[in-house]
């Protein structure tokens with residue numbers, strides 16, 4: 001099996017794409033395949049825009065979750081920490097179409113906590129990649145578990161998928177809900193239901 005780099009090299013040779021023009025060639029080809037004219041006025045700068053847009057939407061590959069979470073500090077706090085309603089913007093890896101919604105995260109610290117602003121940054125680091133919602137949910141929970149070593153972590157994501165809304169089944173109001181519960185959130189019913197109640201309440 002050729003790896004992705006070899007495959008790209010071969011393609012560039014066959015298609016005679018000069019280095020640095022890969023995005024332009026690819027997007028122009030895509031436009032042609034759609035039946036469009038890449039040279040028409042409105043599309044002329046589209047390859048550059050698509051390149052920048054995709055680089056931003058996949059910038060999570062260049063972020064290191066360990067670095068985001070490494071500035072944790074010691075506290076006596078041993079109550080549940082919840083960050084809810086975090087915006088999630090991601091791309092489904094099957095169709096390269098967006099899915100978006102809200103993420104709710106909780107953990108039970110074991111003497112260490114992390115700045116609250118790090119949690120949404122962690123979500124972005126995993127969401128700005130090609131994803132499936134289930135894996136995104138698990139990756140967020142496992143990263144907190146690994147780097148913060150809490151007594152438990154919970155992550156719930158509710159998201160709408162454009163690949164379902166705009167095409168295919170066209171179920172406009174269907175939202176997918178995924179969850180990952182580790183440690184106390186998995187083993188202790190009280191902890192889990194406290195979390196689920198808090199993310200539903202307006203006060204949390």
Ligand SMILES: [Zn+2]
Pocket residue numbers: 092093094095096097161163164
């Ligand atoms: Zn999809």
